[in-house]
Amino acid sequence: MEKMIDIVKAANNVETTAEKEYRKILKKLRDPEYADLKNLFLRMAIDAVFHRHLMEALEKAYHDAVELVKEYGGEGVEQEIALIPGVPTIALPLGFGRIGARIPPDEILEEYFREFPEEVVVPDGGESLANLLKRYLELEGEMKELYEKLSGRAFHPVVRELAREIKRNEEQHEAILRKLERKYGE
Structure with a gap:
């Protein structure tokens, strides 16, 4: 093959x-x-x-x-x-199938995160998981904004569609991180 x-x-x-x-x-x-x-x-x-x-x-x-x-x-x-x-x-529950670029609904993420530990201590970092998640969300927001601009300004169709798909992927990351932030937020 x-x-x-x-x-x-x-x-x-x-x-x-x-x-x-x-x-x-x-x-x-x-x-x-x-x-x-x-x-x-x-x-x-x-x-x-x-x-x-x-x-x-x-x-x-x-x-x-x-x-x-x-x-x-x-x-x-x-x-x-x-x-x-x-x-x-990422094997999501309830027969969600391949995650692809789809954003899993809250109930799917809740069930998925149910198996995660209730408390996470990041070793040797001194920084809490909640602070890290906050920083990751800021980065995701920045990336989303930049890919949105790029998709709006790109003339080449391949670049435009690539930027749109990357933005969708960033939206997925953001949704997952927001759910994690709710679970582990301080």
Whole structure:
């Protein structure tokens, strides 16, 4: 079975080749009568650049995420990790299914957090979990705002949709952190 990371690497290679090919034809289309064709190939070359860099970033993020899983929760993570968010999987109750970018409803989160310890003491930090959660919520709010701005200002459809999806993911993080803050708040 082909691994997802291998598909990402292959896509990166094809995008690199496509970019080179588009650059070649752009150098040749100098005549003003070819301006429309040249603009079309320029757009496709720009798309290839974006796609290539996104695949490079995805590959780097994948490798960094694998290292995190190995370092902090890698029991039994010998099989392929399917391009990462969700690993380790958050198994939500009541047949909620894959979490994806959905924000779990309060009752699902309440049931999920019921199994968490009533009190958490962060060792060697001196900082309470409640203070940490407050800081994490501030960061999530900042990220949400920035991705909202980016999605509103991005002209490239891939960048715009990527920013929207990341914002949805940040909203999910915020909902989970708010529920944790209610559980562990001071």
